Amino acid sequence: xxxxxxxxxxxxxxxxxxxxxxxxxxxxxxxxxxxxxxxxxxxxxxxxxxxxxxxxxxxxxxxxxxxxxxxxxxxxxxxxxxxxxxxxxxxxxxxxxxxxxxxxxxxxxxxxxxxxxxxxxxxxxxxxxxxxxxxxxxxxxxxxxxxxxxxxxxxxxxxxxxxxxxxxxxxxxxxxxxxxxxxxxxx
Amino acid sequence: xxxxxxxxxxxxxxxxxxxxxxxxxxxxxxxxxxxxxxxxxxxxxxxxxxxxxxxxxxxxxxxxxxxxxxxxxxxxxxxxxxxxxxxxxxxxxxxxxxxxxxxxxxxxxxxxxxxxxxxxxxxxxxxxxxxxxxxxxxxxxxxxxxxxxxxxxxxxxxxxxxxxxxxxxxxxxxxxxxxxxxxxxxx
DNA sequence: CCTGTTACTTGCCAAATGGCAATTCTAGCA
DNA sequence: TGCTAGAATTGCCATTTGGCAAGTAACAGG
Numbered sequence: 001x002x003x004x005x006x007x008x009x010x011x012x013x014x015x016x017x018x019x020x021x022x023x024x025x026x027x028x029x030x031x032x033x034x035x036x037x038x039x040x041x042x043x044x045x046x047x048x049x050x051x052x053x054x055x056x057x058x059x060x061x062x063x064x065x066x067x068x069x070x071x072x073x074x075x076x077x078x079x080x081x082x083x084x085x086x087x088x089x090x091x092x093x094x095x096x097x098x099x100x101x102x103x104x105x106x107x108x109x110x111x112x113x114x115x116x117x118x119x120x121x122x123x124x125x126x127x128x129x130x131x132x133x134x135x136x137x138x139x140x141x142x143x144x145x146x147x148x149x150x151x152x153x154x155x156x157x158x159x160x161x162x163x164x165x166x167x168x169x170x171x172x173x174x175x176x177x178x179x180x181x182x183x184x185x186x187x
Numbered sequence: 188x189x190x191x192x193x194x195x196x197x198x199x200x201x202x203x204x205x206x207x208x209x210x211x212x213x214x215x216x217x218x219x220x221x222x223x224x225x226x227x228x229x230x231x232x233x234x235x236x237x238x239x240x241x242x243x244x245x246x247x248x249x250x251x252x253x254x255x256x257x258x259x260x261x262x263x264x265x266x267x268x269x270x271x272x273x274x275x276x277x278x279x280x281x282x283x284x285x286x287x288x289x290x291x292x293x294x295x296x297x298x299x300x301x302x303x304x305x306x307x308x309x310x311x312x313x314x315x316x317x318x319x320x321x322x323x324x325x326x327x328x329x330x331x332x333x334x335x336x337x338x339x340x341x342x343x344x345x346x347x348x349x350x351x352x353x354x355x356x357x358x359x360x361x362x363x364x365x366x367x368x369x370x371x372x373x374x
Numbered sequence: 375c376c377t378g379t380t381a382c383t384t385g386c387c388a389a390a391t392g393g394c395a396a397t398t399c400t401a402g403c404a
Numbered sequence: 405t406g407c408t409a410g411a412a413t414t415g416c417c418a419t420t421t422g423g424c425a426a427g428t429a430a431c432a433g434g
Contacts, residue, residue: 061330068326080319113308120307121300127314132267134321135255141328142253142360146391165412173329178391180413333421352382365421367383 001026003051004102007074012122022112022119026102031055031095038093044082046103050075053099054159056167059091067171069137070096072157076126096159146174147182188213190238191289194261199309209299209306213289218242218282225280231269233290237262240286241346243354246278254358256321257283259344263313283350333361334369 001023008019026049031037037055038044048055054072057079058065068091071077082089083106113120140149149172154160160168169179188210195206213236218224224242225231235242241259244266245252255278258264269276270293300307327336336359341347347355356366 066326066329068322068329080315080322084315084319113311114304117301117304117307120304120311124300124307124311124314127311127318128267128271131314131318131321132271134318134325135267137325138321138328139253139255141325142255142357143248164410170329174390175392176412177393177414181391184413351380361420362422363381364383364423368421371383 001028001051001102003074004049007049008122011125012118014116014118018116018118022116025108025112026104029101029103031099031101033095033098036092036094037101038079038089038091040090040092041088042082043086044079044089045106046078047083047106047109048077048093049102049104050077051100051102053101054096054157055093055099055101056096056163056171057091057093058167058170065167065170067167070153070156070160070163070171072159073099076130096163141173146172146178147186149173150179150182151186188215188238188289190261191236194236195309198312199305201303201305205303205305209303212295212299213291216288216290218286218288220282220285223279223281224288225266225276225278227277227279228275229269230273231266231276232293233265234270234293234296235264235280236289236291237264238287238289240288241283241344242280242286242288243283243350243358244278244280245354245357252354252357254354257340257343257347257350257358259346260286263317283346328360333359333365334373336360337366337369338373 004026005019005023008014008022014022028051029037031053037048040059050071050073052073054070055077056067057069057071057077058067060066077093079089079091079093081087082091109123113123140152144152150168153168153172165179166176169176172179174182191210191213192206195201195209201209215238216224218240224235227246237258237260239260241257242264243254244256244258244264245254247253264280266276266278266280268274269278296310300310327339331339337355340355340359352366353363356363359366361369
């Protein structure tokens with residue numbers, strides 16, 4: 001759990017003892033490429049830290065899958081809607097590539113929040129950062145062409161080279177054919 | 188500050204004594220229609236609760252203003268990028284309509300976080316909710332046409348009736364003429 | 375009431391994107 | 405090696421959106 005330790009320490013100043021208590025609440029889980037961390041209909045009860053690999057979150061619209069978000073290693077991730085509401089999620093979380101995920105139950109998380117005020121601060125900062133990321137996503141729709149969004153996205157992770165085109169296309173808000181044509185122009 | 192009290196109580200269970208201490212750190216400020224709460228180049232150091240009215244946040248792209256987000260009464264709001272980084276903001280926050288805003292300095296906020304762990308929880312929940320809102324915004328770009336986004340947006344607040352068309356257009360990620368044409372079709 | 379400014383609409387045409395289907399490419403597997 | 409299913413590309417055409425400029429409407433100030 002070195003990656004997670006470092007990540008936490010980059011956000012808050014915490015003693016090793018407290019850190020160990022916190023880390024002991026995480027469980028390691030390996031998700032093979034293309035397999036699922038969460039499937040639609042399930043109730044999401046955990047937060048996830050991506051130790052290695054990458055995940056995509058998508059949902060079914062009509063008969064198509066819409067990729068809503070992509071997350072890569074060293075990030076926290078979950079489907080917050082279901083987690084907060086306790087309702088079954090509409091989303092599926094799938095591994096882009098075999099990934100190691102550290103999971104922590106939301107009840108444990110709440111418990112740690114109470115136990116360590118510093119951890120509550122950590123949680124707050126995580127969501128502030130997540131918020132900033134998503135806001136940038138919105139801005140990209142308001143100010144960039146699909147082509148610019150594509151180029152920007154590809155810089156995020158070289159994992160994306162191996163993601164099927166149609167998954168990327170729906171993430172960019174365009175169709176597979178359009179993305180294919182865009183890509184031809186770029187070359 | 189009744190609106191704020193109610194808002195806080197809807198999020199956390201807090202004693203009236205603690206609540207009073209917290210409320211005493213907020214300052215009321217009235218922003219006339221079209222005037223600015225924050226202007227680009229300033230360093231944002233406060234969080235804002237909109238007691239009444241509505242605000243828009245925009246930035247200059249080339250010679251145009253891009254409306255990045257709209258916020259209405261009973262919501263917390265700030266430009267988090269500048270607030271967290273301490274760098275001058277690229278954004279301007281303007282009153283759509285004369286608004287009463289309760290401001291709290293980020294240092295005071297941090298202090299309260301330390302003093303009341305419950306308040307830290309409040310802060311976390313605010314950002315979780317903000318995150319959810321913005322994620323829904325992203326989804327609307329991935330799954331809805333500009334027309335659907337327009338109709339959805341108009342349901343948010345009747346304040347929007349009075350917002351100039353071009354501000355709405357940039358928020359939707361389209362041009363003013365396109366929105367004008369859309370609107371004609373809808374009628 | 376006039377005037378100037380700003381907001382909004384519209385026409386024209388170009389560019390971007392979508393929808394659909396046929397074709398080509400690719401990678402895994404018998 | 406050859407087959408096959410899924411992925412990606414491409415062609416054709418319709419629709420949406422953009423860019424620009426001209427025209428119209430709304431509104432505030434003198």
